[in-house]
Amino acid sequence: MLTFIIRRLVLAVPTLLFISLVLFLLLDLAPGDPMAQMPLTIPDEVKQKMREALGLGEPVHIRYFKWLYQFFVVEPGYFLDWLFGTNMMEGTQRVVSWQFRSPVFDIIVQRLPQTLWVVALAYAVGVIIAIPIGIISAYRQYSVFDQAGTLISMIGFSVPPFFSGVVVIVIFAVKLEWLPSIYDTTHVVRDWESFKVQLMQMIMPVMVLALQTTAQISRYMRSAMLDNLNQDYVRTARAKGLSEWSVVMVHVLRNSMIPVVTVIALGIPSIFGGAIITEQVFKVNGIGQLLITAIQANDIPMVQTITFIFAVLIVFFNLIADVLYGVLDPRIRYD
Template sequence: MLTFTIRRLIFAVPTLLFTALIIFLLLELAPGDPMSNVPLTVPDDVKQQMRLALGLGEPMHIRFFKWIVQFFWIEPLNLFDQMFGTTFAEGKLRVISWQSRSPVIDIIAERIPQTLWVVGTAYVVAIAIAIPVGIYSAYRQYSFFDQAGTFITMVGYSVPPFFSGVLVIVVFAVNLGWFPSIYDTTHKVVDWDSFVVQLKQMIMPVMVLALQITSQISRFMRASMLDNLEQDYVRTARAKGMGERTVVMVHVLRNSMIPVVTVIALGIPAIFGGAIITEQVFKVNGIGQLLITAIQANDLPMVQTLTFIFAVLIVLFNLFADVLYGILDPRIRYD
């Protein structure tokens, strides 16, 4: 397993480099000019100087090489300096946002806690609900619980977040007045009362995100459990007198989790992209809203970095899913 993990990490390097090249070229060739937001009263010679200051006067391959060096070398060195008080990255050029003139990674680091509060909580809640629901629905197939769960999950998976988000705002914020309709990103948790306020403003965005995630995972869990409950090893275990709880919760569940692991692992980076809509609806000042703002402002360094971070997450969680396969199923051997 260790050899497989190292081999996959080595193969991930050219994959990420190729992905970075594609992202860079697509954004470079996309229509739009970062100087389009500059007032018309600014003279052309000043605009040209601003363009050169942003590095737009250099050839495309030089800009791509600098961006790669900054992302893979200078930014990790800067993170190391912040953690241990060293000065390895001092004086080195970092990836700078064209919109705010600040280092891109620093801006992302400020936004990540807001996204993790909402997205991370939603994913944990969704998994905690989806797996038990999927297991019980499969074990009690065609029961009232199974049919009700099927109906709710189908509705939850079909309704887009921009509709469900507005719906919960109208019901719980406007009509009932239980929760705030706008997420206050400046709020800090310092005591129990501030934690309750934070919890209240998280409930609606977490509800919207968790609804879709729960619907997807529970359907996969149910289908996988139904497939394994009909296998020969289940009938053999029951014929040997093994307890029903042991058969279902140990043998069947372990084998059923193999395809579900893929959905859970690959859903983690995907939900960061999916949170873009939810963050816009509830005004969560997170990564998703940052990406939308950067696209609207033609802030290419910010868009490139955020998109590439999503690509890195997908590659890493693919590897994580493959490693879990070997843990869940002893028949799978990578070495």
């Protein structure tokens, strides 16, 4: 297993380098000028000096390698300085946002907790609900519960977040007045009362994101369970006198989780994509809204960094899924 992990980590390096190169070139060649939003009264020579200060006067390959160095060396160095209380990276040039005139990673770290409050809880709720639904739907195939689960899944697949978000706002915030319609990102949790306020404003965005997660994972879980319930080893386990609970929840569930693990692991980065729309609907001042504002302001360093972070997450969780295969199924060996 250790050899496999090392081999996959080595393979991930050229994969991420290729993704970073394509991403950098696409955004660099995209139309737009960071000086376009500057007042027209600013002389052209001043704008040219501002471009040079942003590093736009250098060749493309130089800017690309500087960006890679800052992403993989400078920013991790600043994190280690913060972790151990040192100042080894003090004064080192960092990737600066054109829009905010501040280091990109500092802005991302400020916005990240707001996104994690919503995304992490939504994904956890979605997985916790989806797995039992998939198990029961498969065990009681074509029952009323299975039909209801199928209906909910079709709704989750069919309704996009920007529509379901507006619907829950109209129902629970406007009509019933149970929940706040706008997410207050300035709210700070200090005691039990402030925690309840935070929980109330998280219900609707979490509900919208968890609906898609539940719909997807429950269908995969049901399909995998149905494939394994009719296998020979299940009939053998029942013939040996094992209880139905032991047959389903130990033997069948463990084998069925192998394909579902891939969906769960690779779904973690993809849910951030859903958070981009959800944060716009509920005014959550997180990573998704930061990406949208960066695109609108033509803030290329911010867009490059956030998009590449998503790519790193996909590669990382793909590795985790492969490792979990060996844990769930002893027959799988990588060495």
